[in-house]
Amino acid sequence: MQVDYETSLIIDAIEEFGGEARLVGGCVRDFILQRDIHDIDLATDLLPGQVIEALKLCNIKAIPTGLKHGTITAVLNQRSFEITTLRHDVKCDGRHAKVEFTNNWQADASRRDFTFNALYADKHGSVYDYFSGIEDLKVRRLNFIGNAEDRIKEDYLRILRAFRFHAKICVGNLSDEILNVCKKHSHMIQNLSGERIRDEIFKLLECDDPAPTLKSMQKSGVLQKIIPKEVKCEILSSTLLFGADALVKLALLLRTTENDKLSLGEYVNKFLRLSNKQKKKLLFLLSNNIGTELSEKEQKKYISLFGRELYCDLVRICGVESGANVDEYISFAEVFDIPKFPLSGDDLINIGYQPGKSLGKSLELLRQHWEDNSYSLTKEELVLCAKSLL
Structure with missing residues (x-):
């Protein structure tokens, strides 16, 4: 695995301070899968305060973004890198974990969720695989580290993460063991924050073909904890949706229900805590239609x-x-470059129109006339037309 310039500088800074640093998680996994790498995360045996000091000695900006959990963000050449001290869990309640720092790499690996997410690589390209993650990647299989039920009870978001990584990486079905455990604890999803649920669901929907995984979620009763109506997951297999964003796929999924789509959209909006912009887009896509034979x-x-x-x-x-x-x-x-309508309400007032609702209606009529003429009418021509309506 080739380490780039900035990553190498950060690792060097930690090593010069007497520590060790390795790339960890998704960047190592995606390198093995020969996929694009977007974010670089690192793990280190230095304590958070030592990481900050090590970076500052090498003139690298250090931001204490998650000191409680041992995470420092390094900023170098306008790139950000998360550096987290090795940890092991002391206590988990299904939502949050109390951690202690350690210098044991395998202990840090053992607290992660899936075998292929517990891979580390040093700056020389050597990969450290404590739980056969590479073998699972080769056959595109999802396995929890240790007992699946124990790992899910540590953090119930792992139910959704299991389905998300299945859609992103795996072939074939999830094992019956994992599906049964997810089904058994699916009622605990409601105790998670809407933001965490939304992030996982959106990442799943952004996969090229999330339909098979969503069917498994539906079969195991997990999907119903998020969308409490019957939907037709197979519709998302359409190649027309490749590259479409998660909200488009979510809207299409909700449109397949026989129930009141807008009410369902409002429920999902609140459950997933969508932003106002996301809510507006979702409800628009649920309430509008357009022909597929257009001039x-x-x-x-x-x-x-x-x-x-x-x-x-x-x-x-x-x-x-x-x-x-x-x-x-x-x-x-x-x-197609959308032209700007050349007329305004002030233009109509200047030629004798009175402010009010009738002004807005007249402006809309003129806009429709402009559109009907293929946007070719000039401002002067529209003003003449407006005068004829007075």
């Missing part, structure tokens, strides 16, 4: 009305539902 004039109208992003998202959803090929509509939207 160029209609395409321009909807792109202008909804905005490029929402238009493309809605076209994808309706394309999946109808089975239509909507690639050409999305391609057109990507190159």
